[in-house]
Amino acid sequence: MSLFLLLLLLINPAIKKIELINTKPVLAVLVDDSKSIPFFNEAKNIAAFWSEIKKDKSIQEKFDINGFSFGSEIKPLDSLSFIENETNVSKAIIAVNELYEDKIAPIILLSDGNQTIGNDYEYLNSNQKIYPIVFGDTIQYKDLKITQLNVNKYSYIKNKFPVEVFLNYEGKENVSSQFSIYKEGKTVFTKKIDFSATNNVKTILTNLTSSKEGFQYYTASISKVEGEKNTKNNTKNFSVEVIDEQTKVLILTSVLHPDLGVLKKSIESNKQRDVDVFLIDKFNKQINDYQLVVLYQPNNRFNKYISAIKINKSNYFLISGANTDWNFINKQQLGFTKNDLNQTENYGAFLNDSFLTFLQKEIGFNQFPPLKDQFGEVFISKEHQTLLFQSINGLETQQPLLATLEENNQKVGVLFGEGLWRWRAASFLNSNSFQDFDTFIGNLVQYLASNKKRNRLEVNAESLYAANSTIQISAFYTDKNYLFDARASLEITVTNSVTKEVVKNPFSLIHNSYQTEIENLNAGDYEYKVSVNGQNIHQYGKFKITDYQIEEQFTNANSIKLQKLANKTTGTLYFKDEVAQLKEALLADTSFFTTQESIEKEQNLIDWKWVLFIVIGLLSVEWFIRKYYGKI
Template sequence: MQSTTLIYIVITVLCSLVIAFFQYFFKEKKQPKIVIALFILKALSLFLIGLLLINPKIDIVATQNIKPKLSVLIDNSLSTRFFKEEEKVKEILNIIVNNEELNKKYQISNFSFGNSIKVLDSLSFSETSTNISEAINSVDELVKNNKKATILITDGNQTSGNDYEFLMPKDKVFPIVLGDTTQYQDVQITQLNVNKYSYIKNKFPVEAFLLYEGKGAVSSVFTLSHNGKKIYSERIKLSSENPSKTITVNLTSKEKGLQYYQASITKLKKEKNTKNNYKSFSVEVIDEQTKVLLLSSIMHPDLGAIKKAIESNKQRKVTIEVIGNKQLNLKEYQFYVFYQPNFYFRRIFEEVSSNFLVITGTKTDWNLINSLNLGVKKNAINQFENYGAIYNDSFLTFMQDDIGFEEFPPLRDKFGKLRLSNETQILLYQKLNGINLTEPLITSLEKNDVKYAFIFGEGIWKWRSASYLKDKTFENFDTFISNIAQYLASNKKRKRLEVTSKSIYPANAIIQISAFYVDRNYKFDNRASLQLKITNSKTKEVKVLPFSLTNNAYQVSVEGLLAGDYMYQVSVENQNINKYGRFKISAYQIEEQFTNANSNKLQKLAKNSNGKLVYSNQVESLISNLLADKDYFTVQKSITTQKSLIDWKWILVLIASLLSIEWFVRKYYGKT
């Protein structure tokens, strides 16, 4: 208890006595015994009131023993099952968790990991990817201020994330190697690069990367097949000195629609794992040619960037024109890009009846756009602002991945409040001075069977440069612009039900299918009930699932489908509206591409952290090392807490009782 508290208590005692004395003894010559009792009751009640206000506390010091942390990370991916190590993992975990000496010294926490880390509940060995670096970094973040050790139970084969080989953990990591460490001969297709789209009777490139692991030289045959027919083959030779090879093949698009292909490489004589010898891919063949008019009111670097991006698809030809007195034959073009339109564009807008893209900026005449009834209006002032981008993952007008939009430089446009019609779908929202806005940066809309798109800001050439610096290629940016061009170039009328899905999925992946449904006024209808019906083309097995409403879209996730071809139907309950499609689940599983455990990388990780690598039959040795390790010890910590000396509830009851007794006695004896 602090000295000031004692002083307050003494003062309270004195004040209570003085007040009670003044009330009952001051100027009183005769003091009957009842007055003395009243004096005691008054003084005691006043003292308790003061004590209640002071609320004295004492410090209680307790000691706490803090054990070092021992985190056990268990690889829960398919590769563990592929190496048939499930029972071994459970046996290792059981030995560690039930070791009494280890539990006395360490506080043990168990985690499982695949692509992300989770507190261990159960082991399914069904994760479709392995991210070892993320698991180790997550444990480091979780246990920042405590001394800890980490046991990593894995085969060491990582399929996603940063390479853990170069991690420098702040605490020791003890890998336990699962699986066969014997080096087998193996040839595999590590990567396929192919365009998603092609035009009929045109060539499209297929780039395959092949890798050989093993000793000596081998020979194999690389093959491309379409609908079960061989369309290309090449004999290749690989060796330990030249273990990789890149093959580029130009295929011809002969059939319209979604086409499936398979790349394969023949099995070696002593090859153990052949699941990585095959990979499937798809190409959508489009039967149309596109001519694009890029019409501008000014010369700007954006024009060149847009032209290059659109023409990255060889079936598109862009013509750049500056608005003026020159007569333009607008009927020659399938769609148009209007760059910073001014009042000279009025005639052009009146003549154009097909789809177009409008890009605004500092030279845009917003009075013109506001008068055209395009579904977009802006109260623009002659002041400029820089607008960053926020990706909208609920955008379903066409498929567009996030290519790092938020990292791109801002676009510049006139400042003002945007007003949109209900038919708009926003791809990117605006960010102004670090604040996320609900106004669009890029949006699309459809009206009277005509499709428009707007980019609200100039400077998109900087996006192309930033995309190249980030990815070392223009492909992602060019694909983004090409997606907009593809959407606008299509003359298909908008349908009330649009479905978004991929054409091919890897084995064991979660299949996400999204749908966008509108009413007869082409406004999003959140009252509908949508259903997905999936049919296996070979077995005719049917699976029916309902869609769930997420934001402004309907979505469904499908798991547990076997490899093969599937057809699907999306239907709207009580409406004669259906959408059909198909997709393929490839047999290729990235977790099954390895032939042996990667003990070399795990050894480097152990070395970088001053830990030690052991094999699955050396768990007892590892436990002995952990018990003998003097770097890990229990820390005794003193914890000081304050506890109140009084219970205010009982004090209040006592005060009320004393005051009541005093009042009753005074009244009974006629004391005022």
């Protein structure tokens, strides 16, 4: 028997086995964990509702219950804190649909229905039935609010800047209120506004005067009316950076080209910049009147102006193209030359991730149409940084397409190709906006037009942050040769201007910059200092945290949208006191059934360990018997 079993194990036959697996439907419970829930005093109610569902034995027998909490992101439900600053209902629903794509998984949505970010959940397509549970007051109260405020980021000192404010009224009665704008506690603008049930939207447009240089903070507010429950949406803060002077840019060109109009529009999209365009033969002003000179497709007629640029060490941006005279440029000893072969070529672009001169994000350069320039190899003899490399017919090269040079406080940019107007059009098609392209040109112009000596430490921070938002600050540090230094240790010290409370945070190295995040700062004015440990290098700045809470801008739960969501997904809307009705509906719905699946499994005999034990046992019995009869 032992030998038989051993031989059987050596042969190792496969044994087929059929198993039946029962799969219960999943009950996915999405719980709104944002600050709007405690704002409506519903935190205890929503926690009790979730507990009632989770602990019900009948529901447990029929469903596998999985809970998720959501704010701006969705995560497994361990505990509820109601501290999320934003609500993205649509993202939570889409995530659950993807997670249980091949399963029966009805969704219970516990929320007030007020979404602050993301796609409108009212129009979502869901494979699962959704049962919204309404938390919060559904009574419609009178409410005045500032729905939107538009203002330029920059203004010039002693100039006027426009402020556009959109006001909205919810209510049936006629009401009057006072709209005002304050600066440092003083009223700088006021206007009486009348609303009615039909005339419930107002637009205020006014111009304020920039009286002081630097960041100026303002508060827009509309007075409370009788019977108004929520007044937190009556106020909005905004800031304007007041600049002492305007950047003047000169474009000198040898040809008429669509690029000229695109450059002017992109540069002047920032209102602190002014552009003059001249044909080279008609220019009659002084080069020194401008902070930046753009030389578009230069030839020998540019000779005296290039000489003036070299003498004055003026900053300039040279753009070449099919009509550029490279023989003339090569003789000017500008620090770059090109072996012109008297024929044109189309050059695509791709971003250099190691570019360190200023921060520039990828805006789809490799998808833009190619630029046209004369064919030939480029040589740059001065210290330089390449922002964009050339690609020819999809083949990436290490030849520069857009590069920056800096020597003796003179800044130079060189673009080897014409056709920027195609880039701006392509950028609009990609993002439905000119903003990405205009920001790219703006970053380049800002760097080239600046006469400030380059700092080894540059800090990027906003001037205004919303309350309880994560404050993200980035820094860029270079060594003495102005090459990015990844070995440094940076630290930020943030001080509350009133309480003098100090918070210190280290920076983390992420790609080619140092970044830090600061959380849980109260509303107020703050000063910060960024230091490089072991170096006497610092940068200082200020920012303000407003008490604006987007989750507290609603007066009631949005039951109308939740009802539409339920109807669209063939679910049912319930209110917070209807937990019994919800459980009854879930248990009675025959479409939520347990599925049974038969699975054929194949198992090798050698995996049956008990067979080996039988063999060992039989051999042991035989040994003892032989020993007993003296056969051994």
